[in-house]
Amino acid sequence: MLTRKGEQTRARIVAGAADEIRERGVDEVRLEDVMARTRTSKSQLFHYFPDGKEQLLLAVARHEADRVLDDQQPMLGDLTSWAAWERWRERVVERYREQGTDCPLTIVMGHLGRRSAGAQSVVDGLMTRWQAALADGIRHMQASGEMPGELDADRAAAGLLAGVQGGVLLLLSSGRTEHLEAALDLAFTGLRGSATGRW
Amino acid sequence: MLTRKGEQTRARIVAGAADEIRERGVDEVRLEDVMARTRTSKSQLFHYFPDGKEQLLLAVARHEADRVLDDQQPMLGDLTSWAAWERWRERVVERYREQGTDCPLTIVMGHLGRRSAGAQSVVDGLMTRWQAALADGIRHMQASGEMPGELDADRAAAGLLAGVQGGVLLLLSSGRTEHLEAALDLAFTGLRGSATGRW
DNA sequence: CCGAAAATGGACCGGCAAGTCCAGAAGAAT
DNA sequence: ATTCTTCTGGACTTGCCGGTCCATTTTCGG
Numbered sequence A, B: 001m002l003t004r005k006g007e008q009t010r011a012r013i014v015a016g017a018a019d020e021i022r023e024r025g026v027d028e029v030r031l032e033d034v035m036a037r038t039r040t041s042k043s044q045l046f047h048y049f050p051d052g053k054e055q056l057l058l059a060v061a062r063h064e065a066d067r068v069l070d071d072q073q074p075m076l077g078d079l080t081s082w083a084a085w086e087r088w089r090e091r092v093v094e095r096y097r098e099q100g101t102d103c104p105l106t107i108v109m110g111h112l113g114r115r116s117a118g119a120q121s122v123v124d125g126l127m128t129r130w131q132a133a134l135a136d137g138i139r140h141m142q143a144s145g146e147m148p149g150e151l152d153a154d155r156a157a158a159g160l161l162a163g164v165q166g167g168v169l170l171l172l173s174s175g176r177t178e179h180l181e182a183a184l185d186l187a188f189t190g191l192r193g194s195a196t197g198r199w
Numbered sequence C: 001c002c003g004a005a006a007a008t009g010g011a012c013c014g015g016c017a018a019g020t021c022c023a024g025a026a027g028a029a030t
Numbered sequence D: 001a002t003t004c005t006t007c008t009g010g011a012c013t014t015g016c017c018g019g020t021c022c023a024t025t026t027t028c029g030g
Helices: A004-024 A031-038 A042-048 A053-070 A082-099 A104-112 A117-143 A153-174 A178-192 B004-024 B031-038 B042-048 B053-070 B082-099 B104-112 B117-143 B153-174 B178-192
Strands: none
Touching (some): A004 A104, A082 A153, A104 A117, A153 B117, A153 B178, A178 B178, B004 B031, B053 B104, B053 B117, B104 B153
């Protein structure tokens, strides 16, 4: 059981670890660094995360994953017109432009990605919710006749999501947002266009 | 200077390290494992890679990067008809389906990605060449009137590339190719479609 | 208050794996 | 053949850092 003080400390640790990772990368982060930044001792770390570093990283991943969709609100939840889609687009580009080369989630993921089933599910959950929000928007647009009714909303959302992910990935290594923007534009063109695809 | 024998040994080390990484991930790979697999001693490793593990990983990254585009040939170099584009699409999906969750390049990249400038340039080079090949194909299609002449070939290629990258990324965490396929379909629709985008 | 549970401090351990070193074998070159 | 370079074996060092432990303090419910 956690007391109020305990919760504060735990939260401080997670946030501090997240910052540390953002700044220096997962591999470079020692527990000692987290301790220094959060003014905690080793026994506290292992008190709140008995399974050690792995568990802490997972908590950080969850913490970061939660932020991703929040940062896209309220746009993401209201994709009901082309203007709204454009606003969402701008927000996404802006958010990742600011973030630049430091994508904490990708970092943490890339680190414990495959091995930990927990990490897997964090990402899966995030992507699923993200895709669902996009699919909702697409269905909305179809209902109002602004996107072709023939296309499979879920599949289109999957493709759009992939474009965003790839754009961000390329941003991480190039530092430029042009791939992300191009991917969004190309996807939008597909969403607008005549339904000649294999939908 | 390297003798013939030296080159063989060096190549054996790189290939062995690549296999080891594919199977167990970067973090899990000890120099000792590479030594065992390639029947080499520690002094050999440091003889061929004086800067140690970092340098070896970089060599592995280069090795893997070279394979990526080769695996897409001859399709990638001959995107001159929609049928050819479809063949390329199939090849890409097939290649990554086989590869499944073990993308050695992404792994190595995710590991030393930001810190080493060398790794940065390996990925940059790969992506640049990849995008250039796609852009060439698009220009070909425009010349023969099979893709709208109004779109910016390089930008469209950037978007398509992002879609592929994102699709692969999602494949890595989900194990399924549906995002990759959806991204390709959506991008193709965009490439076919009426030029209503911001090209 | 008081006792139990939670929170904290910080010294200590232990293992592991990267990197060093030197001695000696194999190969090239003339 | 000899000499110089490259190649190889493997023991040794070293530092780092995750994890353990116990003693002490703080919190909290009743």
